[in-house]
Amino acid sequence: MKKRLQLIVSWPVFFILATILFITLPSCQDEVKSTFTYRASIPVFLEMHSIREADIIIQPSPGLDDPGKIYLYGDFLFINEPQKGIHIWDNANPSNPSPISFIPIPGNVDLAINSEMLYADSYVDLLVFDISDIFNISLVKRVEDVFEQMYIDRSTATIITYKDTVITTESEVAPWGRGWSWVLAFSDASSGNRGAAASQSYGQGGSMARFTLLNAHLYAVDESSLRVFDVIKTDDPQHLRNINLGWGIETIFPFQDKLFIGSNTGMYIYDASVASEPKEMAVYQHVTACDPVVVNEKYAFVTLRTGRMCPMGVDELQVIDIQNPYSPKLLKAYPMLNPHGLALSGDYLYVAEGKHGMKSFLVADVLAIDQNQLEFLKSMPSVDMIPGPKSLIVIGADGVCQFDYSTPDALKPLSCIKVKKTVIV
Amino acid sequence: MKKYFLSIFLICFCSTVLMAQSGQFMHQFELGILRGNAGNWDGSTMSRTNLSIQSFHGARITENQSVGITLGYDRYEQMDLVPLGFGWRGFRHLDKKLGILGAFDLGYGSAFLEKRQREGLFETWYEGGFFFHPNIGLTFSAGKSPSYYTLSLGFKRQIAHYFSGFLDASGENSISSPLLPRGFSSLTQETYYLNSLSLKLGLVF
Numbered sequence: 001m002k003k004r005l006q007l008i009v010s011w012p013v014f015f016i017l018a019t020i021l022f023i024t025l026p027s028c029q030d031e032v033k034s035t036f037t038y039r040a041s042i043p044v045f046l047e048m049h050s051i052r053e054a055d056i057i058i059q060p061s062p063g064l065d066d067p068g069k070i071y072l073y074g075d076f077l078f079i080n081e082p083q084k085g086i087h088i089w090d091n092a093n094p095s096n097p098s099p100i101s102f103i104p105i106p107g108n109v110d111l112a113i114n115s116e117m118l119y120a121d122s123y124v125d126l127l128v129f130d131i132s133d134i135f136n137i138s139l140v141k142r143v144e145d146v147f148e149q150m151y152i153d154r155s156t157a158t159i160i161t162y163k164d165t166v167i168t169t170e171s172e173v174a175p176w177g178r179g180w181s182w183v184l185a186f187s188d189a190s191s192g193n194r195g196a197a198a199s200q201s202y203g204q205g206g207s208m209a210r211f212t213l214l215n216a217h218l219y220a221v222d223e224s225s226l227r228v229f230d231v232i233k234t235d236d237p238q239h240l241r242n243i244n245l246g247w248g249i250e251t252i253f254p255f256q257d258k259l260f261i262g263s264n265t266g267m268y269i270y271d272a273s274v275a276s277e278p279k280e281m282a283v284y285q286h287v288t289a290c291d292p293v294v295v296n297e298k299y300a301f302v303t304l305r306t307g308r309m310c311p312m313g314v315d316e317l318q319v320i321d322i323q324n325p326y327s328p329k330l331l332k333a334y335p336m337l338n339p340h341g342l343a344l345s346g347d348y349l350y351v352a353e354g355k356h357g358m359k360s361f362l363v364a365d366v367l368a369i370d371q372n373q374l375e376f377l378k379s380m381p382s383v384d385m386i387p388g389p390k391s392l393i394v395i396g397a398d399g400v401c402q403f404d405y406s407t408p409d410a411l412k413p414l415s416c417i418k419v420k421k422t423v424i425v
Numbered sequence: 426m427k428k429y430f431l432s433i434f435l436i437c438f439c440s441t442v443l444m445a446q447s448g449q450f451m452h453q454f455e456l457g458i459l460r461g462n463a464g465n466w467d468g469s470t471m472s473r474t475n476l477s478i479q480s481f482h483g484a485r486i487t488e489n490q491s492v493g494i495t496l497g498y499d500r501y502e503q504m505d506l507v508p509l510g511f512g513w514r515g516f517r518h519l520d521k522k523l524g525i526l527g528a529f530d531l532g533y534g535s536a537f538l539e540k541r542q543r544e545g546l547f548e549t550w551y552e553g554g555f556f557f558h559p560n561i562g563l564t565f566s567a568g569k570s571p572s573y574y575t576l577s578l579g580f581k582r583q584i585a586h587y588f589s590g591f592l593d594a595s596g597e598n599s600i601s602s603p604l605l606p607r608g609f610s611s612l613t614q615e616t617y618y619l620n621s622l623s624l625k626l627g628l629v630f
Contacts, residue, residue, distance in 0.1 A: 030473075030617060037605045
């Protein structure tokens with residue numbers, strides 16, 4: 001027995017393992033490391049003086065990173081990159097769009113184009129660019145302090161903006177949600193200057209636009225108000241007034257002499273026949289939900305969806321009878337998956353269903369839209385679209401894609417402007 | 426990393442099977458406990474005892490040593506893990522009534538038995554992690570049979586992760602980082618370093 005024990009002890013590997021065990025056994029205490037990672041908008045303070053002093057130098061297109069609003073003007077496609085600027089693409093051939101240039105505009109969120117004048121926001125200012133020569137774009141006007149809600153200290157011209165970032169902490173304190181991000185929108189509303197309006201040509205924005213042009217006036221909605229600009233003299237916008245709308249304003253859509261403004265809680269209809277003084281005609285209330293809107297002569301099509309700002313909403317398409325714009329009535333609601341933007345082209349309606357894809361409907365019979373679904377492209381996640389004269393332009397997960405929709409029940413893919421970063425839909 | 430690990434594991438498995446066909450194969454089946462101390466939220470500790478099952482399938486590389494693969498099942502309070510790894514076994518005096526055993530296992534504990542769960546926008550899931558498990562013990566001859574019983578004592582360190590996150594339902598553009606997968610607005614990651622004393626009874630055949 002003694003001899004056997006000696007043999008055991010003499011085995012070196014046994015010694016090594018025994019030593020390891022001897023050292024490690026007392027540490028049989030579990031450890032837990034917890035990290036909490038969250039996306040947040042951190043406040044960034046900027047002085048407008050320094051922003052205004054910086055020259056805006058047109059650059060070659062650096063490639064799309066994070067597309068925001070899209071806008072179609074003639075054969076040119078304008079793609080906003082939130083807070084950074086505007087990409088310009090030659091879209092004469094939708095099957096093969098080609099990049100032209102990039103206008104770096106700090107704080108830019110939305111745009112509209114009127115008779116070769118590009119209106120774009122830059123934090124609190126409205127900028128006007130002459131794009132008559134698309135290869136020689138120039139800044140012709142800066143209308144200062146028109147979106148003053150971003151000011152945190154007017155005396156020092158300090159604004160507050162928010163930057164998306166990812167923060168990781170060792171604690172488990174849960175900050176809820178993102179900060180309020182100021183998003184502005186231009187809309188094509190204008191007042192009763194028919195002569196000027198008739199001579200002006202506007203571009204086409206998506207259903208989620210916040211800028212729009214109508215009757216020689218530019219309309220911009222922010223979170224709570226409608227701002228009216230006189231653009232009769234296209235290169236010299238005059239800020240006329242702000243109309244308070246209440247919180248939750250999201251989109252604006254012009255049709256004939258009316259403005260249809262989508263908010264978290266309903267749809268506002270404004271009479272813009274006197275473009276400088278839009279008058280409220282009606283407010284159609286619905287449950288709290290995010291809601292872009294498009295309209296034709298008789299009906300408004302509103303998509304309601306759940307979202308970060310409206311988590312308690314519903315996901316549906318509502319058809320509202322607006323033949324009496326002073327008394328809009330819900331005709332029918334159709335369940336959807338998670339509808340975002342939408343586009344109406346004649347009797348055909350296209351709905352961006354977020355991550356679920358894109359749907360097309362024949363809406364000639366608005367009471368049977370669900371029975372007239374033409375296509376459901378599940379492979380095309382999408383957030384918004386523009387029914388252009390040559391193509392249906394869609395912001396999707398892959399970037400900005402275009403479809404031939406001359407045969408509405410069989411969309412044909414034409415091209416995709418790829419983004420560096422996939423769009424989350 | 427997991428793919429590389431799995432590839433190497435499969436290569437080793439195939440090699441082991443081939444060597445087994447040449448008569449140099451050995452199995453070890455072990456059943457035992459993992460005992461450790463878990464911390465409470467108030468700083469106190471609470472001991473835990475968990476079931477552990479493991480099998481080793483190896484090929485002899487020398488008269489007293491085998492290498493091969495280990496496959497197991499560890500049932501912790503938080504989760505069930507399936508350790509999958511490489512193993513080494515060393516014996517001494519296996520032909521005697523009482524011998525000694527040294528063993529070392531290294532690999533990845535998979536949490537595939539735990540289902541990913543989602544309630545509304547809240548989602549939880551587990552992921553496994555690496556482990557190592559040195560142990561020493563004794564072997565006992567099982568009479569005239571070529572089999573042996575083993576009793577081993579060791580230390581096992583297993584890493585595992587628990588994730589719980591809120592999905593972003595906004596549909597707006599997003600940013601991501603290695604610590605925040607796309608589609609999530611927040612994510613909590615708890616990384617467990619499970620340090621246990623292992624005590625196992627086994628059978629070598």
